[in-house]
Each structure stands twice: as structure tokens, then as C-alpha cells.
Amino acid sequence: MNELLIGWILFCSIWSCILMGYDKRQAKRKKRRIPEKTLWLFAIAGGGIGSYLGMQLFRHKTRHTSFRIGFLVLALLDITVLLYLFGIDVTGGRNIWT
Numbered sequence: 001m002n003e004l005l006i007g008w009i010l011f012c013s014i015w016s017c018i019l020m021g022y023d024k025r026q027a028k029r030k031k032r033r034i035p036e037k038t039l040w041l042f043a044i045a046g047g048g049i050g051s052y053l054g055m056q057l058f059r060h061k062t063r064h065t066s067f068r069i070g071f072l073v074l075a076l077l078d079i080t081v082l083l084y085l086f087g088i089d090v091t092g093g094r095n096i097w098t
Contacts, residue, residue, distance in 0.1 A: 002085045009078055013050030016042040020054025020061070027060070040070070048074025 019042060023034040039061075043051035052075035054060065061067040083090060 006082065006085055009046040009049070009082060012042055012045050012047030013053075013078070014047075016047030016050035017054035017057070018050075020051060021058045024058040024060035039067075043071055043074050046078060048076075048078040051075070 016039070019034055019039060023039065026033050039051065048071060052071040055062060055067060055071055061071075
């Protein structure tokens with residue numbers, strides 16, 4: 001099950017990054033764009049890391065506060081899930097809930 005979730009996050013992140021690059025290219029050429037709803041859908045579905053990296057790499061949607069903050073939060077959430085799935089304890093062995 002862990003491998004499936006890790007694969008899903010990897011798949012969505014790669015596609016999200018590609019979508020950000022493609023949308024930037026279309027914007028420069030003044031051609032048909034990818035709807036923002038689609039970019040958000042891929043980011044929420046597990047592609048937060050790719051969306052954030054694509055946004056930074058292609059300098060796309062960086063003026064939109066909702067994208068800057070939202071994609072960063074989703075990327076951090078995906079990183080947290082990946083750390084958990086890989087069994088990495090970043091709390092130093094302490095129970096943070098007590």
C-alpha cells in the first residue's frame with residue numbers, strides 16, 4: 001500500500017510540474033491555457049511538490065498569492081506524507097501529541 005501511495009504522489013508531482021511548464025509556454029505564446037482548476041486538482045490530488053517546484057522552475061503563477069501559499073502548503077503536506085510512508089521520524093522520537 002505504501003508503494004502505491006508513494007507512486008501516486010510521484011506520478012501527480014511529475015504531471016503537475018509538466019502542466020505548469022506547459023501552461024507557462026502556452027501563456028507566452030498567447031494560446032489556449034490549462035484552467036487553474038486543473039492545476040489545483042493535480043496539486044490537491046498529490047502533486048503539491050511538483051506544482052510548487054514547477055511554479056518556481058518556470059516562474060509561473062508566482063504573482064498569485066493563493067498559488068504561492070497553497071502550493072507550498074500542499075507540497076509540505078505531501079512531504080510529510082512521504083516522510084511518514086518512508087518511516088522517517090522527524091520528531092526525534094518524541095510523541096508530539098502529548
